[in-house]
Amino acid sequence: MFLDLAEHLVQLDDGCTLAFVFPLTGAGAPSALGVRKLLAEWFHIEWVIASHDLDRFCFSENTDISEMLVVARRHTEAVPSNRPPTRFVCLRQNSALATDALFVATALHNETLSEVVGSISEWPSAKMAKGQWRPLGLTSPALVQAVQVLETGAFFRTTPMGNVAEVGPGGQRIRDVFTKHSSADQAGRRALWHNDTDKARSLQARSDVYIHTKPGEREQRLADKYWAGSICFSAIKPD
Numbered sequence: 761m762f763l764d765l766a767e768h769l770v771q772l773d774d775g776c777t778l779a780f781v782f783p784l785t786g787a788g789a790p791s792a793l794g795v796r797k798l799l800a801e802w803f804h805i806e807w808v809i810a811s812h813d814l815d816r817f818c819f820s821e822n823t824d825i826s827e828m829l830v831v832a833r834r835h836t837e838a839v840p841s842n843r844p845p846t847r848f849v850c851l852r853q854n855s856a857l858a859t860d861a862l863f864v865a866t867a868l869h870n871e872t873l874s875e876v877v878g879s880i881s882e883w884p885s886a887k888m889a890k891g892q893w894r895p896l897g898l899t900s901p902a903l904v905q906a907v908q909v910l911e912t913g914a915f916f917r918t919t920p921m922g923n924v925a926e927v928g929p930g931g932q933r934i935r936d937v938f939t940k941h942s943s944a945d946q947a948g949r950r951a952l953w954h955n956d957t958d959k960a961r962s963l964q965a966r967s968d969v970y971i972h973t974k975p976g977e978r979e980q981r982l983a984d985k986y987w988a989g990s991i992c993f994s995a996i997k998p999d
Contacts, residue, residue, distance in 0.1 A: 763795060767802050776834045778803060781819050784810055784826035787893040796891035803832035804843040805888055807868070810896045811854035819854075828896065840889040848895035851878040926989055934986060937979040938971040945972045949987060 763780065770778045786792040787808070799805060810828040811817045818827045837843045849868065853876070855861065867873040873880060881895040881904050895904045910918060921927055940953045950967035973983040 763799070770834070772834060774834050774836050777831065778833075779829065779831045781827050781829055784817075784828050784896065787828060787896045793891045796893060797889070799830070799832060800840045800885075800888045800891070804835035804837070804840075804885075805830065805832045805846045806844075807831040807847050807849065808893060808896065809849040809851065811851045813851060813854035816854045816856060841886040843885040843888075845882040845884050846888050848881045848883055848893070849873070849878055850881075850896065853877050928989075929986065933982075937974055937982045937986065939974060940969040941972055942970065944970045947973070951990075 763782075766778055766780060770776050786795065787810070808828055808830050810826070811819070818825060819829055820827060835843050847868075851864070864873070864877060867877070868880075879901055881901040883893070883895050887894075894907070895901070909915070934951070938949075938951070940951075944950075949971050951969060951971045952965050952967050953969045953971070955965075973980055
């Protein structure tokens, strides 16, 4: 809603700029795909800046979520895929001082940003038009290029996860049909309910509670569907 309002407030003249801070999940979440496509249609997205600094991964003062800074500008080229590439910046150092922010902005403008401070990747406008903002997931431009090579299947065959099994639903949907318990019911189902990011040190996860289906025909149907999906997913073996 706020992005749509901002677009209406920005003049249509070439060069008029829109800058805003957005949750970092908006760079890859399917729910934000429409926003990314519309933004690329309305503007040339010049810069997308995110922080990988573990001590300060946000830009706003009163938040504790990862954020990104987006700078977009009106462009004379009407076809989004024909516009210049977008520059993605992954900051390794994100100071809270305004003077340091000015220093980084100047370095970006002069193309003198130190690798110690951050890295810059250029991303083609054709992919921006499709809503693909991949460079924010990696701090090295070399790794971004490596991922693109792997996707071509030049080294080994790759298959999108969605072609193997249905991924989802989100955690809230699970809580809509299940409740957590310390003991099992007749179904004996276990699940990972608490994801403690302060203690997690590995990608491997273990179930920590028993789950019971909430009463109701709809809840029973969805519970069986979700559980069947989890069994399918856990049975996948790499080739």
